[in-house]
Amino acid sequence: MDQNHFHTSEQGVAPFHIYHDDKSVAKFYRLNAPYELTYIVCSGTDDDDYVNSVTLSGDNSYMSQETFAHHAMEYRNHPGHYHDYFEIMIVLSGNVTQKIEGQEYKYPAGSCCMVSRGLCHYEGYEGEASVLFLGFSREYIMDMFESGDRSIFNIEKSIHESPLYRFIIEDMEHPGRKNYLDFFPSMENDDAYNILHDLTTRVMDLATEPHFGASYLMAGYMCSFLHHLSQPQRYLCTRVDLSVTNEDLLFTRITNLLKSENGRVTREELESAFSYSGDYLNRIIKKHSGMSLFDYGMVFCMQAAGKRLAESKEAISEIAEDLGFSNRTHFYNIFKKHYGMTPKQFRERCIGGDAPFPNMIQI
Numbered sequence: 001m002d003q004n005h006f007h008t009s010e011q012g013v014a015p016f017h018i019y020h021d022d023k024s025v026a027k028f029y030r031l032n033a034p035y036e037l038t039y040i041v042c043s044g045t046d047d048d049d050y051v052n053s054v055t056l057s058g059d060n061s062y063m064s065q066e067t068f069a070h071h072a073m074e075y076r077n078h079p080g081h082y083h084d085y086f087e088i089m090i091v092l093s094g095n096v097t098q099k100i101e102g103q104e105y106k107y108p109a110g111s112c113c114m115v116s117r118g119l120c121h122y123e124g125y126e127g128e129a130s131v132l133f134l135g136f137s138r139e140y141i142m143d144m145f146e147s148g149d150r151s152i153f154n155i156e157k158s159i160h161e162s163p164l165y166r167f168i169i170e171d172m173e174h175p176g177r178k179n180y181l182d183f184f185p186s187m188e189n190d191d192a193y194n195i196l197h198d199l200t201t202r203v204m205d206l207a208t209e210p211h212f213g214a215s216y217l218m219a220g221y222m223c224s225f226l227h228h229l230s231q232p233q234r235y236l237c238t239r240v241d242l243s244v245t246n247e248d249l250l251f252t253r254i255t256n257l258l259k260s261e262n263g264r265v266t267r268e269e270l271e272s273a274f275s276y277s278g279d280y281l282n283r284i285i286k287k288h289s290g291m292s293l294f295d296y297g298m299v300f301c302m303q304a305a306g307k308r309l310a311e312s313k314e315a316i317s318e319i320a321e322d323l324g325f326s327n328r329t330h331f332y333n334i335f336k337k338h339y340g341m342t343p344k345q346f347r348e349r350c351i352g353g354d355a356p357f358p359n360m361i362q363i
């Protein structure tokens with residue numbers, strides 16, 4: 001994005017200052033405004049398809065269109081860009097490949113990622129897709145956090161407990177770290193897409209038709225995005241180091257999803273969640289864990305069973321049923337395989353208090 005292409009306000013200050021026009025050198029974006037919104041739509045991958053982009057920041061706006069072929073060439077050959085602000089990529093539809101410092105990571109609809117300041121990246125599209133990019137200046141996002149600290153609602157301070165908050169604060173204290181946050185919707189988050197689409201519609205409508213109080217309302221919408229991504233029951237958040245490959249990240253996503261669902265995730269649900277074939281996902285699980293999907297899922301299921309047996313007075317049959325076992329004998333056999341004892345013996349040992357929480361047998 002070249003700042004000369006922006007429609008600017010009467011002050012004549014474009015929201016971006018871009019360094020390095022040489023296409024062999026990564027561009028650097030400096031944000032001269034509190035925030036920026038960039039909405040991109042890719043119509044497909046044929047020769048006559050296009051990538052449309054609109055960027056809005058206060059009274060400033062920028063629109064562009066390029067052919068998909070040109071964008072794909074840029075993705076292959078251009079080193080990318082980096083910036084002095086925090087950016088969240090929100091995939092609203094389709095699949096997006098985020099190339100970060102040369103590594104490629106796939107993001108299906110509903111997933112998001114937040115890159116730190118100074119992290120070189122570039123986005124590619126595999127077909128029809130729509131994406132919203134939220135850019136926050138250092139001062140703007142800190143003002144949102146500080147407003148929460150001053151709030152009369154104590155619940156607002158809970159943002160401090162989120163990985164997102166810690167990631168931003170650590171980046172401010174130690175700039176230049178090469179990592180980013182990966183957000184993947186949990187299976188219980190049925191409304192993830194609806195919330196993201198609703199908030200996107202609201203911020204874009206407000207940015208194009210502002211009114212008195214629009215600045216406060218926009219900050220509220222931005223806080224809603226951060227709040228939504230910070231809820232562990234809605235999003236599984238992972239801090240990703242750049243030494244991690246796309247395959248490693250995919251296995252981490254699978255692991256996090258299995259943990260959140262107590263291991264009870266079907267092959268079809270994994271296919272739907274990650275936009276990969278079941279055969280490929282099974283190979284990833286087997287390669288990294290040495291187990292099948294079912295056996296790897298049972299690790300987390302038995303962890304949940306052991307925790308409930310040790311910390312509650314629930315009937316064993318209720319725990320088994322709640323964890324998806326219709327056959328009590330099947331539950332007992334798998335439990336004994338993992339812990340080397342029956343659920344009853346396990347509970348008695350925990351209640352006795354003379355021994356630590358029994359560890360699972362390595363399988």
